[in-house]
Amino acid sequence: MILTRRKSFRYIHILEFSVYCHLLRMDSRKKIISSPRASRSRRVLAGKRACPSHSSLNCTRKLFRREISAAGNRSFNCNNAQEKFRHFQLQEEFDTYDPKGNWYLQLNFLKKRSKITEIVAAKDVVFALAQSGVCAAFSRETNKKICCLNINPDEVIRSLFYNKNNESLITVSVYAADDFSTLKCRSTPIQYIRRGQPDAGFSLFGSESLKWPGFVEFDDVNGKVLTYSAQDGIYKVFDLKNYTHLYSISDEHVSEIKISPGIMLLIYERCASHVPLKILSIEDGSVLKDFKHLLHRNKKVDFIEQFNEKLLVKQDNENLQILDVRNSQLTEVSRTEFMTPSAFIFLYENQLFLTFRNRSVVVWNFRGELVTFFEDHLLWHPDCNTNNIYITTDQDLIISYCKSLPRDKDDERVGSINISNILTGKCLAKICETDPDVKISPRRRANSSPIMSTIKEALEDVTALFYDEEKNEIYTGNRYGRVHVWSN
Numbered sequence: 001m002i003l004t005r006r007k008s009f010r011y012i013h014i015l016e017f018s019v020y021c022h023l024l025r026m027d028s029r030k031k032i033i034s035s036p037r038a039s040r041s042r043r044v045l046a047g048k049r050a051c052p053s054h055s056s057l058n059c060t061r062k063l064f065r066r067e068i069s070a071a072g073n074r075s076f077n078c079n080n081a082q083e084k085f086r087h088f089q090l091q092e093e094f095d096t097y098d099p100k101g102n103w104y105l106q107l108n109f110l111k112k113r114s115k116i117t118e119i120v121a122a123k124d125v126v127f128a129l130a131q132s133g134v135c136a137a138f139s140r141e142t143n144k145k146i147c148c149l150n151i152n153p154d155e156v157i158r159s160l161f162y163n164k165n166n167e168s169l170i171t172v173s174v175y176a177a178d179d180f181s182t183l184k185c186r187s188t189p190i191q192y193i194r195r196g197q198p199d200a201g202f203s204l205f206g207s208e209s210l211k212w213p214g215f216v217e218f219d220d221v222n223g224k225v226l227t228y229s230a231q232d233g234i235y236k237v238f239d240l241k242n243y244t245h246l247y248s249i250s251d252e253h254v255s256e257i258k259i260s261p262g263i264m265l266l267i268y269e270r271c272a273s274h275v276p277l278k279i280l281s282i283e284d285g286s287v288l289k290d291f292k293h294l295l296h297r298n299k300k301v302d303f304i305e306q307f308n309e310k311l312l313v314k315q316d317n318e319n320l321q322i323l324d325v326r327n328s329q330l331t332e333v334s335r336t337e338f339m340t341p342s343a344f345i346f347l348y349e350n351q352l353f354l355t356f357r358n359r360s361v362v363v364w365n366f367r368g369e370l371v372t373f374f375e376d377h378l379l380w381h382p383d384c385n386t387n388n389i390y391i392t393t394d395q396d397l398i399i400s401y402c403k404s405l406p407r408d409k410d411d412e413r414v415g416s417i418n419i420s421n422i423l424t425g426k427c428l429a430k431i432c433e434t435d436p437d438v439k440i441s442p443r444r445r446a447n448s449s450p451i452m453s454t455i456k457e458a459l460e461d462v463t464a465l466f467y468d469e470e471k472n473e474i475y476t477g478n479r480y481g482r483v484h485v486w487s488n
Helices: 059-068 070-084 190-194
Strands: 029-033 089-095 116-122 125-130 135-139 145-148 155-163 168-175 184-189 202-204 215-219 224-229 234-239 245-250 254-260 263-268 274-281 287-294 301-307 310-315 320-324 329-333 343-347 352-357 360-365 370-373 389-391 397-402 416-421 427-431 462-468 473-478 482-487
Touching (some): 116 155, 116 462, 116 473, 116 482, 125 482, 145 190, 168 190, 389 462
Antiparallel strands (some): 029 215, 274 287, 310 320, 343 352
């Protein structure tokens, strides 16, 4: 299983009522599966500009090259990023745990304090989803809790998706009435949530049976929604703008569908020596290419991924294969150099991808060459859940919750928020407890709620992370159900 993210495409595969979701914002694509199993691996995606030619020798072109070259931009962006994240302080604290506010919830575990699993921010509203299934909305204008998004007493929310096409929040929930086995989707305009009216939304895909192992997947980059009804074995594609049904795919031999910008990859049930594949147009479902990829017999497939024209295939204890589907050119990377990662992040514009393995991150290109190591970027969570990793829209920065060197045993549970340059691997900034500049801001608003946590407690066991690029604020959630706002 794999997770992916792109500039406007986020694809996370998580199996416990899981989410295929962006980060690039990472946030552009989410897949939620009605499955009770635990997740094992993930992946992510993003992009870059080509460097101008350096062959010209005349002064005009030298000046022109110096002023607008990609290298100059990278240097400026690097310095700019360091300034943007300098002197970050703890500004606010929100608490999703509200036993009085959640009095109407019938399920006992919804009333208990639990860790934050997902954070989404849009239009000055911060949404925090707890592992218990309670989702709370907070206003950054008033710094107060607006409402709880659970509108039914037995509702457990499993995922959030912000639909920028109509400025609404889509919640994906399960219910105790059917043993939490069927996904139900609801769309609520942000304007109604800001008024404290979470019940003003409307249900989506009511005609679809999304009982396990069915799923729903939101693809922001293509503006599409993919559903799978296990009851009748039919995949359906909807328009994300108005939720109208576009076309259906009915083929019992399809084992998985992967979405890329403009296309879908249909992976069929494996044969002994090959796997049948089809590439379809995402707009109308027409077949663009139908082919077979040869496999080593009796060896399991670790992953098959499609990224633009590149097909990545890895089998157990075999080399990584990178196939250009346009001309069938094949590139192989030694299995000793490229070991199966737990997750990917693909950078489409840069034609690069990040791999995550044993808490480490490295960057590769599609020629199979190792491009970048990251310094001082040892991830805190070994499973590389992208809910605690954020990649900026320009795909030049990665913000992660990382391990920091403990001074004593008491510091072993305290990590740091690291901001690193993806193209150079350099750590540009860090929010850590040992930095004397990192403290509770003395310039907090008079109407702000009190901050109950210390800096050390706020950086302890961070379970979710989100960066609001417009407001230049980082939101982190921890195992106690609290959300902290960091900015300068």
